[in-house]
Amino acid sequence: MDREALANLAMTDDQFDSQLADCAVETQTFLAAHIATLAAPERLLAAMAHGALDGGKRLRPFLVRLSASLLDVPHEKSLAAGAALEMVHSYSLVHDDLPDMDNDELRRGKPTVWKAFDPALAILAGDALLTEAFALLSDPRTHPDPAIRAELVLTLANAAGPTGMVGGQVLDIEGETTVLDEDAIFQMQAKKTGALIRAGVEMGAILANATPAQRAELIRFGTAAGLAFQIADDILDVTATSDALGKTAGKDVAQNKSTIVARRGVEEARAVLNRAVADGLEALEDFGGEANLLRRLIGHFAERKS
Amino acid sequence: MDREALANLAMTDDQFDSQLADCAVETQTFLAAHIATLAAPERLLAAMAHGALDGGKRLRPFLVRLSASLLDVPHEKSLAAGAALEMVHSYSLVHDDLPDMDNDELRRGKPTVWKAFDPALAILAGDALLTEAFALLSDPRTHPDPAIRAELVLTLANAAGPTGMVGGQVLDIEGETTVLDEDAIFQMQAKKTGALIRAGVEMGAILANATPAQRAELIRFGTAAGLAFQIADDILDVTATSDALGKTAGKDVAQNKSTIVARRGVEEARAVLNRAVADGLEALEDFGGEANLLRRLIGHFAERKS
Numbered sequence: 001m002d003r004e005a006l007a008n009l010a011m012t013d014d015q016f017d018s019q020l021a022d023c024a025v026e027t028q029t030f031l032a033a034h035i036a037t038l039a040a041p042e043r044l045l046a047a048m049a050h051g052a053l054d055g056g057k058r059l060r061p062f063l064v065r066l067s068a069s070l071l072d073v074p075h076e077k078s079l080a081a082g083a084a085l086e087m088v089h090s091y092s093l094v095h096d097d098l099p100d101m102d103n104d105e106l107r108r109g110k111p112t113v114w115k116a117f118d119p120a121l122a123i124l125a126g127d128a129l130l131t132e133a134f135a136l137l138s139d140p141r142t143h144p145d146p147a148i149r150a151e152l153v154l155t156l157a158n159a160a161g162p163t164g165m166v167g168g169q170v171l172d173i174e175g176e177t178t179v180l181d182e183d184a185i186f187q188m189q190a191k192k193t194g195a196l197i198r199a200g201v202e203m204g205a206i207l208a209n210a211t212p213a214q215r216a217e218l219i220r221f222g223t224a225a226g227l228a229f230q231i232a233d234d235i236l237d238v239t240a241t242s243d244a245l246g247k248t249a250g251k252d253v254a255q256n257k258s259t260i261v262a263r264r265g266v267e268e269a270r271a272v273l274n275r276a277v278a279d280g281l282e283a284l285e286d287f288g289g290e291a292n293l294l295r296r297l298i299g300h301f302a303e304r305k306s
Numbered sequence: 307m308d309r310e311a312l313a314n315l316a317m318t319d320d321q322f323d324s325q326l327a328d329c330a331v332e333t334q335t336f337l338a339a340h341i342a343t344l345a346a347p348e349r350l351l352a353a354m355a356h357g358a359l360d361g362g363k364r365l366r367p368f369l370v371r372l373s374a375s376l377l378d379v380p381h382e383k384s385l386a387a388g389a390a391l392e393m394v395h396s397y398s399l400v401h402d403d404l405p406d407m408d409n410d411e412l413r414r415g416k417p418t419v420w421k422a423f424d425p426a427l428a429i430l431a432g433d434a435l436l437t438e439a440f441a442l443l444s445d446p447r448t449h450p451d452p453a454i455r456a457e458l459v460l461t462l463a464n465a466a467g468p469t470g471m472v473g474g475q476v477l478d479i480e481g482e483t484t485v486l487d488e489d490a491i492f493q494m495q496a497k498k499t500g501a502l503i504r505a506g507v508e509m510g511a512i513l514a515n516a517t518p519a520q521r522a523e524l525i526r527f528g529t530a531a532g533l534a535f536q537i538a539d540d541i542l543d544v545t546a547t548s549d550a551l552g553k554t555a556g557k558d559v560a561q562n563k564s565t566i567v568a569r570r571g572v573e574e575a576r577a578v579l580n581r582a583v584a585d586g587l588e589a590l591e592d593f594g595g596e597a598n599l600l601r602r603l604i605g606h607f608a609e610r611k612s
Contacts, residue, residue: 040468044476048468095433100406100425119406120479123429124472127401130433131467134440138459147452153444153459161437162346162354166430170350173426 016296023065023082024058026075030083034136040128047117047125048132052090055108059297060085060200063225066294067204067218070287080142081152081203084133088160089196091129094122096169102255106248130160143207151206159199168192175258185258186227193233194226201225217283221294224280229301231273234259235266236304244305277302322602329371329388330364332381336389340442346434353423353431354438358396361414365603366391366506369531372600373510373524376593386448387458387509390439394466395502397435400428402475408561412554436466449513457512465505474498481564491564492533499539500532507531523589527600530586534607537579540565541572546611583608 035049061082068078097104097112098119105115114122136142137152158164168191171180175188201222205215234252238261242249252259261269280298284291341355367388374384403410403418404425411421420428442448443458464470474497477486481494507528511521543558544567558565567575586604590597 038468040473041476041480043480044468044473091433095429098406098429100404100429121476123401123404123406124475126433127397127436128468128472130436131463131472134459135463135467138444138456138463146456150444150452150455150459153440153456157437157441157444161441162344162350162434166434166437167346167350169430170347170427174347174349 016293016300019293020057020059020062020300023062023075024056026079027058027061027083027086028053030079031086034083034132038132043117043121044125044128047113047121048128050110050116051094051113051122051125052087052129054110055090058082058086059229059301060089060196062297063197063200063222063294064204064207066297067201067222068207069204070218070291070294071205071208071210071214073204073208077143078204078207080136080139081207082200084136084142084152085156085196085200085203087129087133087136088156088165091126091133092160092165092169092196094126094129098122102251104248104251106242148206148209152203155202155206156199159195159202164191164195164199165193168195172257176256178258180258182260182263185260185263188258189230189260190223190226193230194223197226197229198222217286220283221280221298224276224283225298225301228273228276228280228298231260231269231276232301232304234261235269235273237261238266240305273302322599322606325599326363326365326368326606329368329381330362332385333364333367333389333392334359336385337392340389340438344438349423349427350431350434353419353427354434356416356422357400357419357428357431358393358435360416361396364388364392365535365607366395366502368603369503369506369528369600370510370513372603373507373528374513375510376524376597376600377511377514377516377520379510379514383449384510384513386442386445387513388506390442390448390458391462391502391506391509393435393439393442394462394471397432397439398466398471398475398502400432400435404428408557410554454512454515458509461508461512462505465501465508470497470501470505471499474501478563482562484564486564488566488569491566491569494564495536495566496529496532499536500529503532503535504528523592526589527586527604530582530589531604531607534579534582534586534604537566537575537582538607538610540567541575541579542610543567544572579608 031052032049035045035052038045064082064085065075065078069075093107094113096102097107098114104112106112113125133156134153137156138149143149160166168188171188172192180188198219201218202215205218210218237249237252240249252262260272277298281295284295337358338355341351341358344351370388370391371381371384375381399413400419402408403413404420410418412418419431439462440459443462444455449455466472474494477494478498486494504525507524511524516524540558543555546555558568566578583604587601590601
């Protein structure tokens with residue numbers, strides 16, 4: 001299926017946008033309520049809320065929702081798992097922005113957590129968001145079956161930890177001073193950004209008790225979607241403005257990051273992006289029209305402007 | 307039971323010390339092997355190992371072991387859960403030592419992780435240890451029953467997160483600039499140090515499928531042990547040397563920390579400590595001689611020199 005076919009899916013942009021916005025609102029509401037109920041110091045809760053609320057399109061919870069609902073899990077049953085994934089994504093941004101890391105003062109058009117509070121509280125608020133994500137996943141209210149809860153924890157921890165996202169962040173930092181070959185760049189990106197995106201799709205499959213075949217196809221889709229997302233991000237970093245992004249543009253070049261764009265230029269990077277989209281669509285071939293939202297989502301990743 | 311009775315338990319110091327050392331060695335071996343098998347960047351694994359290995363008496367894994375074996379769980383079946391708890395404790399030290407936090411260069415007689423590597427890697431290594439702890443607890447090899455795995459995750463996440471340890475750290479920082487009343491000091495200490503110690507005892511009870519009554523008694527013991535541990539630590543901070551501690555002594559006074567010692571002096575703090583020990587021993591009254599190691603452990607907390 002090519003881009004034209006993608007555009008012809010029986011779904012308008014408005015329909016897609018409204019589904020995405022609906023998930024974002026529900027995730028936001030869930031996270032705000034969850035954080036507010038925690039018996040914790042006010043300043044910590046304020047810093048956690050600053051890091052986790054009012055930001056982003058909630059693409060990762062949307063992946064959990066779409067993957068789960070593809071296999072007939074109603075939206076409200078995948079909300080907590082999506083929120084836990086978003087907490088892990090948010091913690092990673094809070095720590096990434098720290099003075100000792102990227103030293104970023106702006107995120108989603110707002111001061112970063114360390115800038116709005118202080119670096120010590122930003123470290124602790126990130127730690128708290130990460131830890132609370134696992135408390136949420138292992139809570140019986142998230143799913144009545146403990147086997148599913150334990151598997152959600154294992155999947156997210158593997159995606160977020162040293163073999164996943166954190167490992168990718170270390171490779172990314174090493175790529176600033178070492179020349180990474182293309183394989184190493186793809187591996188770094190698959191871990192740094194791809195792992196959580198793939199985990200979102202896989203967590204949906206776990207919630208739905210998917211067959212091994214369905215789960216494998218969804219994981220393949222998630223892997224392709226993660227790659228598409230990261231390359232689109234790298235392209236935006238060199239083509240968009242900070243205002244459009246709501247964060248500092250041109251950072252990759254300034255920090256000498258190893259990206260496919262830096263290695264091969266924008267046009268060739270777009271070709272890699274298009275192949276990732278095609279691969280993701282192929283992975284969904286055995287699913288019918290009910291997978292159209294996932295198909296649109298990978299197109300959305302490829303075409304996004306921020 | 308008073309201190310004299312404690313000293314008369316049918317167990318020599320050597321027996322206690324050898325059990326504690328045995329658990330420390332097995333935990334160390336387990337952690338070293340586990341970290342070495344992770345498919346992650348070498349520098350990240352080195353920083354994680356620096357933060358988690360060759361340090362401390364492994365009191366928290368010992369609590370998991372003693373609590374579990376009190377209810378007939380063999381040592382090898384509680385090792386992974388104890389190691390996961392120790393990874394969380396280790397991550398908290400790695401982050402605590404950061405320049406933006408306590409700015410400590412010495413820990414257990416070695417350079418801290420940020421000093422041996424750099425602050426960015428120390429942040430990421432801490433994040434990795436925390437995340438990997440939950441991967442370990444949710445791994446089927448840790449316990450075959452998913453309900454027990456999910457409950458271990460929930461218990462540790464609640465103890466470590468915003469309502470537990472991280473919340474306590476925020477209160478501790480606030481106590482440097484605000485005058486905390488005694489209730490607030492006890493609450494802060496119960497969260498900052500007490501929560502993980504209590505979690506250790508509770509995780510043992512979970513592994514053993516304890517009855518609600520047994521679990522409640524063990525939690526009461528763990529709460530008392532956590533208080534005894536923290537007050538002994540506060541007393542040592544003013545009475546011991548940095549050499550003896552393997553970390554900087556006199557920090558609480560230098561940082562204007564709110565402690566019971568600062569509020570009431572060493573002698574009254576010792577009286578609170580003694581009451582905590584008595585309460586912990588009372589909680590074990592329904593257990594027989596098989597709880598003697600736990601009884602000795604709370605005495606060890608009270609008497610420790612480092």
